[in-house]
Amino acid sequence: xxxxxxxxxxxxxxxxxxxxxxxxxxxxxxxxxxxxxxxxxxxxxxxxxxxxxxxxxxxxxxxxxxxxxxxxxxxxxxxxxxxxxxxxxxxxxxxxxxxxxxxxxxxxxxxxxxxxxxxxxxxxxxxxxxxxxxxxxxxxxxxxxxxxxxxxxxxxxxxxxxxxxxxxxxxxxxxxxxxxxxxxxxxxxxxxxxxxxxxxxxxxxxxxxxxxxxxxxxxxxxxxxxxx
Numbered sequence: 001x002x003x004x005x006x007x008x009x010x011x012x013x014x015x016x017x018x019x020x021x022x023x024x025x026x027x028x029x030x031x032x033x034x035x036x037x038x039x040x041x042x043x044x045x046x047x048x049x050x051x052x053x054x055x056x057x058x059x060x061x062x063x064x065x066x067x068x069x070x071x072x073x074x075x076x077x078x079x080x081x082x083x084x085x086x087x088x089x090x091x092x093x094x095x096x097x098x099x100x101x102x103x104x105x106x107x108x109x110x111x112x113x114x115x116x117x118x119x120x121x122x123x124x125x126x127x128x129x130x131x132x133x134x135x136x137x138x139x140x141x142x143x144x145x146x147x148x149x150x151x152x153x154x155x156x157x158x159x160x161x162x163x164x165x166x167x168x169x170x171x172x173x174x175x176x177x178x179x180x181x182x183x184x185x186x187x188x189x190x191x192x193x194x195x196x197x198x199x200x201x202x203x204x205x206x207x208x209x210x211x212x213x214x215x216x217x218x219x220x221x222x223x224x225x226x227x228x
Contacts, residue, residue, distance in 0.1 A: 002116055003027040005046035007037055007063065008078060009055055013101075017050065020105050023138050024127070026112075038066035046073060048116060051095070053079045053086065061093045068094035074115045078103075129164040131224050134208055136164055146207045155180055156199045163212060163222045172219040196220065 004026050008014040014030045021028035031040050034056045041049060049067070053060040064075055077090040077098035090098050097111050129136040134145040141157040143150050152160065162179050163171055177192055196212065203211045213221045 001025065001027050002047040002120075003029075003044070004048045004050060004112070005041060005044055006030045006050050007034075007055065007060070008050065008052045009034060010052075013078075016105075017108075020109070021112075023141070024109055025138060037063040038070070041067050041071055041073060047120065048074045048076065048112060051075050051077055053077060053081065053090070061089055064090070064093040064095055074119050076108075076111060076115065129161065131164050131167050131222055132208075132211070134164075134203075134206075134211065136160055143202075143206070148206045150202055150206060152199075152202070153195075155195045156202070159195060159199055159220075163220055167222050167224050170215045170219050170221045174219075176219065 004021055006014050006017050006021075006028060008017065008030065018028045018030065029044070031037055033040065035058075037055075037058075051060045051064060055063070060077060060079075064077075067073065067075065074096045075094065077095045078101060079086060079090065079098055080101040081087075087098055096115055099108055099111060127138050129138065134143060136143050136157075138161070141152050141154075143152055143160065158179055159176055162176060173189065173192060177189070180192070180195075200212055203209075211222060213223065215221055
């Protein structure tokens with residue numbers, strides 16, 4: 001799985017980027033310290049960097065030049081500037097591509113895939129996960145099975161995606177809670193149980209009875225051959 005580092009100080013844009021990148025099967029995280037961008041790139045070793053031009057402390061041009069002193073990681077500039085001089089400077093400072101705000105998320109994804117393909121011989125992964133006749137759409141977060149289709153909540157989607165990605169392996173409750181936690185919601189043990197029970201009810205209504213198994217004292221499991 002490819003990891004993308006987001007260097008964007010607008011929290012709304014950064015969160016939107018992270019959410020959509022994860023839907024497409026990427027790992028994504030935002031930079032923690034805008035005064036140590038180059039150091040974080042070296043520490044985290046992302047496969048690609050999304051780099052805004054207008055940043056606190058130093059702008060994206062500066063950080064691109066600093067990153068290039070030690071890394072050849074692909075860099076896509078995010079810019080609200082349309083002047084040709086800024087675009088030329090972005091490329092001259094070591095950027096690989098750019099996209100102008102406001103941008104289409106679909107266009108950005110295509111640019112990311114193309115740049116990863118050129119750099120790592122990347123191939124586009126399937127947008128769906130499939131286990132025992134159930135198909136989870138990673139783009140619109142819907143689930144299809146037995147001719148039925150349902151919409152999942154944010155937490156239900158994250159739980160099911162994690163379990164399907166790790167089919168045939170017990171996923172610990174702690175792993176799931178960590179995946180669910182974000183800046184908007186803290187998920188404790190009771191909240192996780194409620195979410196899993198609601199998800200199970202939806203699955204049963206689609207004919208997927210006992211699709212998610214409980215491993216007492218450990219976590220949950222989806223097995224591709226049914227109940228163990």
